[in-house]
Amino acid sequence: MKKQFSYAVIALIAAGTLFTACTKDDPSPSQDSETKYVLITLADRVSGNKAGFISAFDEMPTGTVSNASAGSLEGQGMGGWRTYGNHIYKMFRTSDYATGIEKINVTADGTVTAGQFISSKDQAAAAKYFGTGNFVIKDENTGYYWDAAEPTKIQKFNPASMTANLGSIDLTNAINERGADEDGIKFRSAGQKFLAIKGNKLYANLTYAKQDASQIGFFDDFFPDVYIAVIDLSSETYEKTISIKNTGSIAYINENHMYDFDDNDDLYIVCQGRTAIGGQSKIARIKANETDIDATWELDFADDFTTDYNGKFVGVFAKGGKLILTVNTEPLTGGPTGNINSADIWKFYSVDIATKDFTEITGVPVGTNPGAAMAVVEVDGKTLLRGSTVSGDNGYYEYNPANHAATLLFNVNVGGAVSGFHKITVQ
């Protein structure tokens, strides 16, 4: 018995040691292909760090697919992404949810990995003031982003080499054109929530925040109007400040940049309103050849959609003189029983820009708040709508603008809520 026991103990120790020594190669990847359809899903329900998956498919998915496979990337910050041509970026690092700019790499064999990451120059400041990594790309080698380390400046970076510290645009004076002596303004910044390039101009929101703790700069506007600085990119100099009247909370700090260009280059900008559950939410426009807010047009939630209940716009897709929006179908509520993020209340509408008529889009389910997700994407010339519900609908639906109807293109059963879909050619 003694002997047997000794053997058992030795075996136990040996087995424990072997656990680290034993590795097994991943299964063989799928066949190589230069064209990839890349899908991101958000699986997280509890951590708040947006755990999820990204996978690359050789062909446009159909039927039901899993988004967690041998070549997938598992990690955090999977609420959505921002794309530029064949490049995919996230504002949250896969390994630890740090804010910045992370490039997602996809290889010909379909393996997805997290690439280089541009960080705040001050990691503690980035954790305190949300928004580091809010970026816009001008061309293959030039981009601009906001860094909490220098909140009144716009930083430059190279999206190809993923390096930064290439200079900055100082907007301190522009910010101080108003409210310089106001004690009620606790925090000021430029480009924290909204950065867009139209023509050769960079548009950057100016933040005047009332809060000095928790989500500083969000739903806490000091002024009733939203201010946007206009910068000439040839000289990278400040030109002027324009404003969107009587609203609040322009855009947000996530992958859903909350603005879009129509085919004619008119720029449509979402303002969520006074509070997280709405109030004075509107969409404003800067026309293609203009640098001012179009005073003749705005889409106001209350005036143009409904006065029956409060609500807000949370994203915009512009194409062919139409906007595609998701709008809440019942009053927004927060708290334990709040519906804002957890209930199937967000419905797709097509809005005629000229008449401001709202037309329901059928065939795609009324779903959860798209939040940071890409609610509408264009792939292979198709307009795809994100349909994700608590009850389990979860995929992209192909939209037919002729009859305002959508049909299911593919459904995702493993990996969480669909958050983005993009086609790239592997470089």
Added chain:
Amino acid sequence: MRRHVSGLVLFEKVLFATLAIVLLIGVANGQTGRLSGTVLSEQGQAIIGASVGIGETAPSQITDQAGKFSFSGLRLGQYTLSVTHVGYATYHETVRLGQQPTDVVIRLVPQSTLLADVTVTGKTETQQVREQAIRAVVVDTRAVAEQPATLAELMNRSPGIRMRQSGGLGNMVDVSINGFQGNSVQYFRDGIPLEYLGGGYGINNVPINLLERVEVYKGVVPVTLGGDALGGAVNLVTQQHHGTMLDVSYEVASFNTHIANVSTYHSNETDRWFVGMDGFYNYSDNDYKADVEVVNENSNLVPVTVPLFHNGYKHYFIEAYGGIRNRVWVDELRFSIARYAIDRQSQHPALMTNPYGALTVHNQGWVPSMRYRKAVGKIALDQFVSYSAINRSRVDTVRGTYDWYGAFTPRTGIGESPRPSLSNIDFDNIISRTNLVYKINESNKLDANVVFNYNSRVGADPYGLRFAGTDTDILSKTAIYAKTIAGVSWESKWLNERLVNQLTAKFFHFKTRGIDGFLANGTDVDDYTTSTHSNWGVGNALKYALSDRHLLRASFELTNRLPRENELFGDNDTRAPNFALEPERSLNVNVGYRYQSPAWSAEIGGFYRKTKGMILLVPIQPPFAQYQNLDSVQGYGLDIDLHYRFGQFFQLTANATWQDNRMVDIGDGLHQWIEGTRLRNTPYFFANAGILGDFENILSSKDRFKPYVHWNFIREFYLNHIPRDAEPDGFLGLFGKAKVPVTNVVPNQHLLSAGFTYFLAGQQVSIGAEVKNIADSKLYDYYKIQRPGRSFHVKINYHLTKKR
């Protein structure tokens, strides 16, 4: 059985003059003499509380902390010495007392002649706990008190238990038992819920010298522990003293760590009154090196290894007590007052993504308490009551930020975290625990237990949240939380006590009153919300001794875990209140088999659990998160614990735990794929092995040398859910990697530590030394927080006893 008569004077050293403890030597006068001695186990451990008698000449005595006893003023002649202690065969010896004092050493033999482990022989109280119907894993702290080990380390070496400690000394510790963790596990000191000590005394900071043992209940919790633990309980059992004693220890270790402990006790000759004091002081810079990332010239992150610079911890705890014993109206009445203060630097937020350089948290309190015990006939009453006045604060007011090198950058905003604070929060806590035992007959016993706990919170924070639209500080409105947990158990013994059954029923009730400070209630600051909830629980535990060597156990419990105050009220910041929370409910089933022989022992335990409505922090409206009844978990697991004595001097210990806790009842819908996936962020396999030696007469007569080596392994686990079919292959999932490349993984971890304890001749002074994490391995907390690398520890202990 051996006997030594030395003829030497027993107490001849006087030390620690600063504490004014003087040893007295019995004086022989005329025709009288003195008989003294030490009662030890076969392994040389002092046996405390043994009854020593010499017939009717003198009252019986109880051995003290060092196992010593002394009769003085005895007439010269022949005496029959008898020693009894539960779990040991009664010892009889005829002693001839001459004019020279007589000193004897007595080694008791276990009643069952079974060997439990290296440190405990026979059915000591510790052993009895191990063998009760409800299984407890016992960490025998007294057996290793001289080692420079923390309680968390000792518990980590036990089967089925994982300690989760975020960083170095003093940092928060969470216990995972069968996959239960957080508030599902509750802590007690001598059966009293530990909340009353406000964090000043807990598993993360109490020196092991102060403890007799630690009992860890996995699954089913005895009714005498009046808590609403869902899946496990940890009971810190303090040392019981007799006579006069002084125990002092001091440990110095890497990272400028200092741990000092003083414990002293005195009772009069007839043991009718007693006084004592326990105190400890912990200090550490915790400036161990950690792998972090810093920004380079391209704003990319590059890895560096830097010493932590704002991770210090300072803590003292002192408890003075006194009381009376052995009166007509009271068996024991004890009054005590405890005072503690903790100052902690906070180096980083929940994850090590960025550093803090000035943020501190503070906790201090006064805790008077009273305990009354009296047995009359078949009834025994044990009443405890305490009031705690606790103050907590969090200070984050610096205007700037720090980098990982400690360099400061001034900024205009207040605070370096997203949550500036200068809080000053008072907690008043009243706890009453009543335990009543009625012994129906030799085979049947009823045990009733009621715990009432009242807690109120009020405070201020100039930088804290206000009710929306007002300047009213949310903390300024008193929040009240009260809970009552009552239970009754019936223990019955059958088949000549080979079969023991314990049937229990419990009642849970809580009530809260406060203001819902989350957004919608912003304008009505007088709109108090109340919430109450009641539940029942039931359980049964069965033990059957097949023979002296074989023991079978089975138990089940349907129990509740009440929502905590912070879960209901939020934290006046980003954790929103939820007054609709309901208790978590769990069905726990445990089975076990234990085998013992003189050379080795083995225990196999299995569990099944089904837990519904687990209270988890769920993100709601950014940036808010809220506790909600969300998930259900079903699991089972197995652990095996082995002890083997080989040769004359060595003992080998090993244990391994595998558990398979999985998400269930997800339901149809978006997250249906999570059904059947592993419980996230929870290890599912871990193992320990250790070798211990015990040598005597090394450098001098009666000295003792006890070397040891411990190895600990944790299998990699995942911070997030991964599809079940993508889990690692192999037996029990123990081999290979997940089929999905997982970024958020805590890798396999190995911890190897070794040390020794050397007892000087006479064994009053001992020195312990240990090297922890010899291989300087990368070790992580559950959320991948790095733990210290290799460290060196030296501890000196002094134990002094004065006989009556």
